[in-house]
Amino acid sequence: MEIGKLLDEKLSRRGLIKGAVGAAGIAALASGGLNIFTQAEAKEGPTEKWPWPYVKLDPEKTAEIAYEEWYRVFCGAAVINSIFSQLREKVGEPYKSFPVDAFKFLEGGMSAWGTICGSNAGANVVTNVIIGPSLKGASEDGMLMGSEMMQWYCDAQMPVYTPKSPKVTAEIPKTVANSPLCHVSVGRWMKAAGKPLGSPERKDRCARVTASVAYHTVELLNDWKDGKYKTKGVLPAKSFNIPAQSNCMDCHSGNVPTPPAAKKV
C-alpha cells in the first residue's frame, strides 16, 4: 500500500555514499549542486552512532528532577534534563555534549504558540537521541516510543505524578487532554480548574505533567534496556492518510474532510 509505506520509506543517500556509488547516483547528487565528499564528511558526526549508552534510571527520582527543572527551563528542557543530567553523571559522553538547555524554547507548545506540548516534544527528543533515528536498517523504536508517549499523554488523567514536596499544596484537578497539543491540554485544564495561565496552580499543574511524562519515559526506556520493550506506538499517518491526531472531531466537528485518495493501479 503506497500511502502506508510513506513514513517507512528511507531513501538513504548514506547507503549510496557508503556502498557502491553508481553513475546515476553521482549524477543525481551532482545535479543538486552538492559535493558528494563534503556531504559524506558532514554526516555521521561522532555522536551519531546509536543507541547511545543507557543505564536504567529511577522513575521517581527522574520525576522529582523534572518537577524542579520545570521552574527553571519549563516543560521540554525539563524532561530532557531530568534524564540526561543523570546520564551525564552515570555515563558521561555523549550526554555531556548535548546542549539540553537550548531546548527551553519548547515551552508553551514551542515559543508559546501552543503546538506540541513541550513535555511530549522533550520525551521524543530523549527516545530518539538515545535509541536513534529510524534510518535505513535501523530500529524504529525511538520514534515509536515517542509516539507511544504522546498517546499515553492524550489518554492520561493529568497530572499523574504528585511530587514529594509540591510547591502548591492546593488540590490540582486532573483532566484528560485527548490531544498532544499544549493549547488543548492546558486549555481543558484551565477550563476545569477555572484558573488563569499565570496562576500558581496552572504552573504547578504543568510542572507535574512534566514530571509525569519524565516518569513514564524512563519506565519505557528501562523496559527497552531490559529487552522487554514492545511498542504500543503507531504512525498515525498510516491510518488517516494524513499526519494527524486521532481526535478529528475536536477541531472538525461533524465535518471531517476526506484526504484525496491514492489511485489504485
Next chain:
Amino acid sequence: MEIGKLLDEKLSRRGLIKGAVGAAGIAALASGGLNIFTQAEAKEGPTEKWPWPYVKLDPEKTAEIAYEEWYRVFCGAAVINSIFSQLREKVGEPYKSFPVDAFKFLEGGMSAWGTICGSNAGANVVTNVIIGPSLKGASEDGMLMGSEMMQWYCDAQMPVYTPKSPKVTAEIPKTVANSPLCHVSVGRWMKAAGKPLGSPERKDRCARVTASVAYHTVELLNDWKDGKYKTKGVLPAKSFNIPAQSNCMDCHSGNVPTPPAAKKV
C-alpha cells in the same frame, strides 16, 4: 501584568548555585530530593555556552541541501542538517557533536502525528541551539527568531523556494497554511492540489517547503550575525492568555472560549 510575565520569568536555580546559596535555597533543593552538587555539575555541559560560533551561509545553497536532505531524513532533520552540515565543515565543533539525524522523528509533524510541521521545529532547534536559550540575563532572540519563522511559515505562499533541479517537474500549487501545524499545512495543500499524501507531488511540495524554511532561517541568522537582526517574533501566550496560534477560528469556528482571567489585585 502577571500573565504577560509568565513566559518571561526565568526562575533560575543556576543563579542560586553559582552565586551565594542561602539556607533557604539549599533547603528548597534538598526538599526535592536533589543533590545540589550533582545538579551543579550536571548543568552547563561543554556545549552549553552561547552563542555558538556562526559564519554566514548562502541561503540558496542551504535550501538546495535541505531539499535533497528531505528525501533522506524528511523535514525537521533536513532543515537542521542543511545548516549544521555546512557549519560542521566551516566551524567544526560543537556542530559535529550535535546528533542531527536523531531529529528525523520530526517528520509528519512529529512521528506522523501532524503536530508542529517538522521544518518549523527544525528551524526552532537551529535558532535556539545557535543563539541559545532565553535563560536569565540571556538574549531571547533564539526563541523569538523561531517564533518569527513560524509566523512567516503561516503567512507564506508555500512552497516559496523552487529547487534548481526539482525531482518532480509537474507544477506544484502554492497554498497558505495559516498555521504552523503539519496537519493543517499539508491538509490545505492536499485539498488544493487534489493529491494524496503518498503522491510524488506531495512529497516534493514538502521537500520544497523544507528548502524554503531553511533559506529564510539562514537569511535571519545572517542578519543576526551582522548585528542587524530586529525580531518580528512574539510570544503569543502574552496576547491570548493561553499558548496559541492566531487562527482561533480554524478550530473553534464562531465559539472561541475565553480563558479564565487573572484577578485584578
